Amino acid sequence: MGRTRKRATKGATMAAVARRAGVSAMTVSNVINNKVSVQPGTREAVLKAIAELDYRPNAAARALASASTLRIGLLHRDQDSALLSAMLVGSLKAASRIGVQLIIQPYNPDTALEDILEFAESGLDGLLLPPPLCEQFSDSGLSARINIPVVAMAPGTSLPDIACVRIDDEAAAFALTSSLIVHGHRRIAFVLLPGTHVGKARLEGYRRALREAGIPEDPDLIWQARPTFSEGLVLAERKLGTAEKPVAQGPFTAIMAGNDDMAAAFVNVALRLGKRIPEDLSITGFDDTPIAIKIWPTLTTVRQPLAEIAEQATELLIAMLRNPSAQGPSAQGAVPRFVDYKLVERASVADVAPE
Amino acid sequence: MGRTRKRATKGATMAAVARRAGVSAMTVSNVINNKVSVQPGTREAVLKAIAELDYRPNAAARALASASTLRIGLLHRDQDSALLSAMLVGSLKAASRIGVQLIIQPYNPDTALEDILEFAESGLDGLLLPPPLCEQFSDSGLSARINIPVVAMAPGTSLPDIACVRIDDEAAAFALTSSLIVHGHRRIAFVLLPGTHVGKARLEGYRRALREAGIPEDPDLIWQARPTFSEGLVLAERKLGTAEKPVAQGPFTAIMAGNDDMAAAFVNVALRLGKRIPEDLSITGFDDTPIAIKIWPTLTTVRQPLAEIAEQATELLIAMLRNPSAQGPSAQGAVPRFVDYKLVERASVADVAPE
DNA sequence: CTGAAAGCGCTTACAG
DNA sequence: CTGAAAGCGCTTACAG
Structure with missing residues (x-):
């Protein structure tokens, strides 16, 4: 030429x-x-x-001409590495494809709300909030004080004031409970994560499964504990130890822990007390974090496709940014986007032992 | 105006x-x-x-004018979430500050080398390699077949053909061993990760610490196992079980596991066998991954500042990209950049019990 | 509601 | 070794 x-x-x-x-x-x-x-x-x-x-x-041309690149922020806790890495992978994928800049910053759980507000005002165009931050933020009613679009990633329930991408926690808990019922369990203990949307949604799923199977619900089998390994340990010792006598309607044969860490704690204590898992007691986790396959027996649990959730959340946020008309107050809050969870059956669940 | x-x-x-x-x-x-x-x-x-x-x-102007953005790739294993999240945080920080695009992609351990070659040829300008990928790659001699700059993150030793940013594993192992010696231990078992640079470097640090303390080295206390929880379990059962009789020179009082997962396995087996940790036996990990504080006793271990390593590695890679003259074969391979590790003392180590 | 023109801050051929 | 000019692909005021 x-x-x-x-x-x-x-x-x-x-x-x-x-x-x-x-x-x-x-x-x-x-x-x-x-x-x-x-x-x-x-x-x-x-x-x-x-x-x-x-x-x-062309993102570069756009950035140059408008004298600014779209910058979206993602707040994270340093501790939750499994959560963080999955979300970063997904979010980065979308961000780099579309050509927006992803800014990440750690926050302090004790000052979470203030950290959000401050981060949002640091020149960001949009904000991505992982759990449990998104739930706290929504509950606080502070979302009205933020003037940039926010998308919640994987909250336990849909949030009235924030757009979100999530799995159906209620359905996931229903599926997990049902799988236990299929194995013959009828006395299933459920560990409720108090004060969280996730806890609420999963409890509903648990109840629906029992109801549909015609199993009466027993309040004594709804336990509560904060979602950490050590709290799980305390609860496990209380429930599995000899101190507490068996509940009236007979002992439980399965425990649905609040997450994998807690399930690991139950396994730990049960093993120490000489119980066989899963022969004597079935235990399930939630989240499918690395620990789920680092202990024996490996945990039956539920996996959320966190990378995909983050990717979709990032896309949604960018779409909201590009289309200001759809951003009205609570305009997006009502339309949660759902992605599929996955029931992962491993070694910690067995058929209930015959009497 | x-x-x-x-x-x-x-x-x-x-x-x-x-x-x-x-x-x-x-x-x-x-x-x-x-x-x-x-x-x-x-x-x-x-x-x-x-x-x-x-x-x-201005990165946008540069990208627009040159019709291309600098794209650097980071290969990762989906499993190593702690490693991945820390590295992503650091790398993303540098990349987004400088305005280069970070592309991440999972690889398959079974086809790692091919995956690297393929990824490198996918239009990337530079490549970031986490462990153990960087070591495998260097050992394979395949680096000559790649025509873009590569920086290794946290290899166990300096690599002859690849630039790298890392901690001094030899010194870290020396410090960890020395801290055990300070607690009165003289019979310290060391778990060698076979065939790895990390294993080699740490063994040297272990030996130097013994030598400087005037403690004779006992080959029977150098054990080998691959770096997983389950291999750790197998090794622990063999070494702590009754099957094997105590070694000639007396029993060991401390075990330096190859990493935190293995340390957790040792703790697990020891507890099951009725040993008290750390009273009867001190155990150390390496890496300071989440599991280090999810078990009891919490693990004394060594932390690598992975985010900082990744950040510096990313900066180094970009510098190499911008300064082609410094890219000659093995030009950077000889000048490793070091960052500080940190000895984290927790509950799994105690003074050696008096005879 | 629509358009012509300038400009964003660099790099790329090309010519000295 | 150094420079004048064009151009990258958009967005921004501004004027119709």
Whole structure:
């Protein structure tokens, strides 16, 4: 082609789209960014041209021209490495594909709410909130004080004031409980995570499973503890130890722990007390964290596709950013996006022992 | 100032630097990118102007003009969430600050080497390799087949053919062993991770500590096992069980496990056999992963600042990318960058019991 | 509602 | 070794 000053361009440019649609580049830009209203017909034509040319905006050009890159923040606790890595993987995937900048920052559980507010005001365009931060934030009613879009990742229930992407915790708990029932269990203890949306949703799932199987619910089998290994240890010692006498309607044959760490604590104590797991007692976890396969017996648990949740949450947030009209107060809060959970059956559950 | 078409710019631009240095923008660009050689005097002047103005290149403009963003890849195993999250946090911090794109991708341990080659050829500008991938890769001699810069994160020893950022594993093992010696231990078992650089380096540190304390080394106390919880379990049963009779020179009073998971396995088996930890036996881990504080007793271990290692590795890689002259074969391989490790003393170590 | 033009801050050929 | 100019692909005021 001889020498030319023009450098090769990968995909279609905005100019190409404009030419095809028979409009100016500005109009294409307007359609893409929802800045000013565009006549429906014009908009259609532009959208059609974009689709035909498989046009994708150049993030660098956009950043340069607007003198700013879209920056979305993700707050995290240093401790939750499994949660964090999965979410970072997913979020980074979406962010780097779309060309927005992902800023991550640790927060302090004791000042979580203030940390959110401060982080949001640090020049961010949007915010991604992992659990349990998103639930706390929603419960606090502070979301009204934030003027950038927020998306909650994996909250236990849909949140009234924040858009979210999550699994159906109620259904997951229903499935887990049902799998225990299929194994013949009828005396199933449930560890409730007090004061959390997750706890509430899962309790409902547990109850529905019992109800549908015609198993009466026993309040003595609803236990409470905070979701840590050590709290699990304390609870396990209290419930499995000899100190407490068997409940009236007979002993439980299975325990649904609040998460994998707690399940590990139950396994630990049960083993120490000479019980055989799962022959004498079935135990389930929740989350499918690394510890689930680092102990014996390996844990039957439920896995949330955290990377996918984060990826979708990031996409949703960016869409909200690009489309200000959809951002009205609680406009997105009502439409949670669901992804599928997975029941992972391993070695910690067995058929209930015959009497 | 009246209306103007000019939009506000945050920092100094290349033009401003050029003006101040009395050269053209092109020359500034040349200095920054080390593309063509610039006269020393000119270079000095430009560097001075850059420093005075605190000039930082605009990543968006650079990406737009060069029709490409610098893309660096990070390969990871899905399983190692603690490792991954720490490294992602650090790497992302550097990458987003400098404005390069971070691409992450999982690899399959069974086809690790091929995965690296393939990933490297997928249009990446540079590659970040976590352990144990970096060691395998270096050992394989395949690095010559890759034509993009590679930086190893946290290998156990310096690598001859790859630049790296790491802690001094030899010194860390020396410190850990020494802390045991301070507690009165003289019969210290060491679990060697066979065939790894980490294993080799730590063994040297262990030996040096014994030597300096005048403690004779006993080959019977050098055990070997692969770095997993289950292999640790097998080894622990063999060493702590009654099957094996006590070694000639008397029993060991402390065990340095290959990592935290293995230490947890030792604790698990010891407890099951009725030994008191740490009263009867001290046990140490390595890495300070979450499990270190999820078991009782909590583990004395060594922490590597993985996030910092990743951040520095990312910076180093970008520097190599921007400065092609320093990229000659093994040019960087010889200059490892070190960061500090930290000895974390917790509950799994006690003074040796009096005879 | 729509468009022509300038400009974002760099890098790339090219010519000296 | 150094520079003038064009161009990367968008968005921003502004004017119709």
